[in-house]
Amino acid sequence: MRKSGSRLAWTIWFTLCLSLLVVPAANAYIDPGSGSLIFQVVVGAAMAMSLGVKVFWRRITGFFSRRSR
């Protein structure tokens, strides 16, 4: 079970990597670096979530700071 889970993870990882291997934008003239592109997609969800939490937290603190004024 553990082995098949690991294989699945590798398959997903490999597919992800394959899908990212080419220079992305039509106007790119610098090398974005395949490792850098793949890395962004890997951490992208966490970055999005982190920003969401931050914005949410700012709204809460903003709400209370407005009320206390």
Added chain:
Amino acid sequence: MVDGRVAGSFRDPAGFVFTREGVLYRQVNPRFAEHYDHLMSSGLYQALTDAGLLVRHEEVDVAAHADDAHRVLRPAIVEFISFPYEWCPGQLRDAALATLQAQQLALNHGMSLRDASAFNVQFVASRPVLIDTLSFEILPQGQPWVAYRQFCQHFLAPLALASSVDARLLRLLGVHLDGVPLDLAAALLPGRSRLQPGLAVHLHAHARSQRRHADDAGRAGAGKGDNKVGTKDAPRFSEQAFRGLIDSLTTAVRKQAWEPGESAWRDYYAAKESYSDEAMASKEELVAKFVGELQPRSVWDLGANTGRFSWLAARAGASVVALEMDPSAVEVSWRQVVAGEAPAVLPLVMDLANPSPGLGWGSAERPSLSQRGPADLALALALIHHLAIANNVPLTHVAAWLATLCQWLVLEWVPKDDPMVRRLLASRQDVFDDYCEQGLQDALSGWFDVVQREPVHGSQRTLYLLRRR
């Protein structure tokens, strides 16, 4: 300035910079028309220039430099082009934050930076300004940031090295013109840098990902030509993820705060080892008089320390570059300028015994210090003994080099019995038989005419006002 295409402007097929009759222009090539037009029509150009983040330009009706042009622009002139390997950590940090702020504004207008080179940032009146108008493209939907690698290499890695290891490591940007390679930065950074989330992710883990996928691009080139990020078969990089990435980078950059150490130079004036109050007042009065008489447009203060005499020239209306080898002194000076406590001089880190050479392709992409001159006036105050004695440069060589930098020169002669020279000679043999005022005059006579010679009262020093022959 020689007319023609600017030497450093050749990498990007979207356009380039050229000069004609001494005027600087930027050509927008037809292939980039859609993106440039979107920049102008989306409100982004207005927002960026209103925020002081992008150099202003006007569209002009002049002939293209080469082939067909979509537009020809005349950008506002930047008085002095400086390079990231000449900046103090505070300047690089401000440039990084300006780049990220520009990217955030771009995202708000459906656009994105397609490069994040520190060389695209210049300082205008102490503010970091992006100078490459063609850096903005219509946001490629669903794709990660094409300039992420470049941003980390040009900004985050050197800033982390400066704040966690040593500010002198910013000079690495002169060796690695496309930014400090992340594996090198990761190897040089201390283990504790992994405890900073921003560095753990954007430098250490990012470097590992680069290493792991170093060979991927070559393998991919063999076949899947259209399997791009953002196509329906590939995982999408959402705009929220993009904004999260920029926000995370902003936090990481803000954390790289470097505090200048206690350096001997920073306290130079405070210690008053070399000047009495009378001598300092006399020197200031003389320099102010010379600057007032000459009314120079551009002044280079060579060996500026924290910029006391640079301010004097700036207050007289000159555009001043303050060159100093100690990053601590430059950082202190920069902070004073940014806080509005000093006039808007541009302090830069420069070892005058080894000034910035021409770098990059053909050694011409990034011009040397002297190629960016000559200045109308150079100040060489309390400098001569550092070059001639601390660095063993003969006075004839010093005079010949100074002649490449300026039309007018104010030079302070510091004799051998001055306390600062005695200090330099305290631990070494005096092999400087020619280091005397007659030797100086002989050396200068090949290049300059002496216009005035004035004693600095309260000291044994002398100020010379010299005109280049």
